[in-house]
Amino acid sequence: MINQANIIRDNRKNVKITISTKGELFVFAPKRLSIEKLKEIVEQKQEWIQRKIAYTKSELEKNKYIITNQDFLLYGKGYKIEYYNNKKITVEDDKILFPIDKKDNLIESLKKWYKKLANQILIPRLNQLATKLNLKYSIAKIVDVKAKWGSCDSKQNIKLNYKLIMLPHQLIDFVLIHELIHLIELNHSKQYFLLLSKALPDWKQRRAQIKKYAFLLGLYK
Numbered sequence: 001m002i003n004q005a006n007i008i009r010d011n012r013k014n015v016k017i018t019i020s021t022k023g024e025l026f027v028f029a030p031k032r033l034s035i036e037k038l039k040e041i042v043e044q045k046q047e048w049i050q051r052k053i054a055y056t057k058s059e060l061e062k063n064k065y066i067i068t069n070q071d072f073l074l075y076g077k078g079y080k081i082e083y084y085n086n087k088k089i090t091v092e093d094d095k096i097l098f099p100i101d102k103k104d105n106l107i108e109s110l111k112k113w114y115k116k117l118a119n120q121i122l123i124p125r126l127n128q129l130a131t132k133l134n135l136k137y138s139i140a141k142i143v144d145v146k147a148k149w150g151s152c153d154s155k156q157n158i159k160l161n162y163k164l165i166m167l168p169h170q171l172i173d174f175v176l177i178h179e180l181i182h183l184i185e186l187n188h189s190k191q192y193f194l195l196l197s198k199a200l201p202d203w204k205q206r207r208a209q210i211k212k213y214a215f216l217l218g219l220y221k
């Protein structure tokens with residue numbers, strides 16, 4: 001197993017084992033740790049590693065049409081692109097009708113469209129939920145970042161990833177409420193999760209579901 005691993009030595013104290021979004025094994029290890037000891041540690045984690053690799057690969061297989069730009073998600077539903085003679089991008093049944101004259105610019109144009117939708121849909125929804133929870137934020141912004149669905153800082157500004165618009169509504173709400181609760185409690189403390197449970201009792205199920213969409217964060221770059 002360790003032979004197939006990408007081993008990265010650095011100034012760390014403990015071994016960290018991760019599986020990339022492509023299903024590759026990465027082992028981060030302290031510089032001086034012997035290869036024998038490293039083998040032993042990886043061996044002990046074998047079952048977890050195998051399970052995680054298998055899971056990652058099956059998710060990749062499930063999402064291959066999205067990853068290869070054959071399907072595009074909106075509110076959790078997959079759409080095929082159909083080119084047509086018009087200036088506007090529109091949704092019809094299970095198709096996204098896309099202007100034929102922008103064909104060479106498919107991803108860039110879709111990104112713009114997604115961002116516009118995100119502004120139209122996510123910000124009003126955030127307002128609605130904030131009112132319901134009796135919370136106030138300073139500024140809300142739609143952003144294009146790789147690592148996160150959303151964030152909330154100490155100045156009470158909320159940033160939302162435009163790709164949230166690709167998720168089912170209940171997962172959009174999960175992220176929006178997650179960030180809104182940070183207005184009261186900035187860290188993921190015990191108190192934070194108590195407040196979150198009050199606002200969204202089934203947050204754990206939603207958190208498990210959103211993990212299946214994590215691959216989206218790395219797309220369309």
Ligand SMILES: [Zn+2]
Nearest residue numbers: 178179182188
């Ligand atoms: Zn958080």
